[in-house]
Amino acid sequence: MTLRTGGRILVDQLRIQGCDRIFTVPGESFLAALDALHDTPEIETIVCRQEGGVAYMADADGKMTGRPGVAFVTRGPGATNASAGVHVAFQDSTPMILFVGDLDRADRDREGFQEVDFTAFFSPIAKWAARIDDAKRIPEYVARAYRVATAGRPGPVVLAIPEDMLRDEVNALDRPPVPPVAEMPDPGAVSALFELLKEASSPVAIVGGADWSPRAAHHFANFAFRHGIPVAAAFRRQDSIDNTCGVYAGQLGYGPNPKLRQRIRDADLVIAVGARLGESTTDGYKLITPDHPDQTLVHIHPDPNELGRVYHADLPICADMGEFAEMVDEWNDPDLVRFSAGEDAHSDWLEWSEPKPRDGVALDLGPCVAAMREKLPANTIICNGAGNFSGWWHRYWHYGVMPTQLAPTSGTMGYGLPAAVAAAIRFKDRPVVCVAGDGDFLMNGQELATAAQYNASLIVIVVDNGAYGTIRMHQERDYPERISATALANPDFVKLSEAFGGRGWRVENTADFGPALDDAIKSDGIRLLHCLTDVEIITNSTTIAKLRAR
Known part of the structure; x- marks a missing residue:
């Protein structure tokens, strides 16, 4: 194997994982990585004017592509400026990787220039925060970062990269691209969902959030329209299905349609798909209460740790959103009578949105x-x-x-x-x-x-x-x-x-x-x-x- 600097190894791993763009404000703490990017035309380097903008752009790129948005910032004020974007990615369930240039390994714990314990600082607002101390292990850390950022509930990963580690010349074995992990829905659970639909008189779906994709949007819209189920978007997830869909009912959050709020209150079956049912979507956990004694909740989410975390789910389903939506779209149950509420909810939204x-x-x-x-x-x-x-x-x-x-x-x-x-x-x-x-x-x-x-x-x-x-x-x-x-x-x-x-x-x-x-x-x-x-x-x-x- 050819000796490579840590910076070269790092950029090679990003290229292998399919990264085509990074956002950065340059710092002397990761010059070796910037030097490697100079010879990597496959990765476009977008130079921003403040690290807050860097992190927000990376988050937006992750939302648009479904792949981790990648950002590079320097230590101290660079990292703390970027922390707002990491918090956004965490709460929005956006795949993102932030690399933070760090001081030399030998100078750690002396309160050196711009020193921050980045693992401690970012751990509460990231899925995983770590430091790479050995250049040989860069492929391992980057592959794991891609897996953690995209698996289950997507979110941000933060990796500190010491300046001297990036300059080390070592032999390292590249890791292959990390394939997506798709959790197949349990057919028995989907069958149970359809049984609940047959028993319901006023079902409603709330969609958007973790792992949502155009594929999920397409299939879930087909399913909901075919069965006449009103579909509300979680807060700021209004593109979760095309708003021209004949059962789209509008968004929850701040200032929603009062008729939609009442429809949620009156629902006997709530189907939450991808949404965490957070504070904004549920109006402070009051529109739907965590125990919802008069409602049945089916909660579908890609991360088992979210199921039952806040809301009691009568039927929890852990599944990839695309796989779940496609399964319910293709599920045939001739005994399920089509609801009329979907078109009514869409008419209410059309009037409200004019x-x-x-x-x-x-x-x-x-x-x-x-x-x-x-x-x-x-x-x-x-x-x-x-x-x-x-x-x-x-x-x-x-x-x-x-x-x-x-x-x-x-x-x-x-x-x-x-x-x-x-x-x-x-x-x-x-x-x-x-x-x-x-x-x-x-x-x-x-x-x-x-x-x-x-x-x-x-x-x-x-x-x-x-x-x-x-x-x-x-x-x-x-x-x-x-x-x-x-x-x-x-x-x-x-x-x-x-x-x-x-x-x-x-x-x-x-x-x-x-x-x-x-x-x-x-x-x-x-x-x-x-x-x-x-x-x-x-x-x-x-x-x-x-x-x-x-």
């Missing part, structure tokens, strides 16, 4: 989203971070076949723009739209430089109400008319876009939005619509005045 213009609102975001629906194709990828602004798109946008939604279930700010950059690089033939609030956008607005550097074509819609809107909403509810720490002074976002080589449009009225969007669609590169809204119009159904009156 914006109604409001008088006295200069820039009404509901009709703006409707204009986007008319002008952009169904395969458009909508990316957003956290904030009050996102509710308009969650309610009124119709999501197509996944991946068409990149949004963090953890509610982190600053995610939308890095995710949009990653999407625009991954899918050059599809429209990509970042929707951001003013506070949300400026968390990672510097990644416009990354978009410009890699000729990414994307539309950015900045909803500017001069405030941290969500916090202001809660503040007005709990402490009316006592504004504290929520007002923002913002730049001219149009000029900011132009500074990065893009174009921009200032939008102050609803009538101006459509023409500005038309101009943006006709252009390429960075296009930003600066939408100035009134902070008094705090959500698509609530105003500050209403909150103060409560």
